[in-house]
Amino acid sequence: MKDLKTFDDLVNEAQHLNLYTKLIHQLNKDLALANVNLEFDDEILPTSLKLLLHQEIFRLIQEKFMDYLNLLYIIDVSETKIKEMDGNDVLLLSENVTFLILKREWQKVYYRSTFSS
Secondary structure (H helix, E strand, O other), X not given: OOOOOOHHHXXXXXXXXXXXXXHHHHHHHHHHHOOOOOOOOOXXXXXXXXXXXXXXXXXXXXXXXXXXHHHHHXXXXXXXXXXXXXXXXXXXXXXXXXXXXXXXXXXXXXXXXXXXX
């Protein structure tokens, strides 16, 4: 698995390996487990996915912080990486957390597709 530095890197790799739809399914599954009322269509454009997820993460941070923490726990986002971020700019924080969420979901999909028979 490549070291993904940007959202575009992640999407390009997912599409190249024909796993973008599985990434959407994994994200939808974890959002449902966290009781976050957001579901993405299989055909969603990557830019729309990023924008809508970013908006939801921003809203959760601002209005439902415990739900936000629960989502991070369910997805298994690194607590260390979250703590390293600057929380003063909530918009930037939510954008960075959105990438960490998508990156973690991609890891799950990638490893499952690579190591399951």
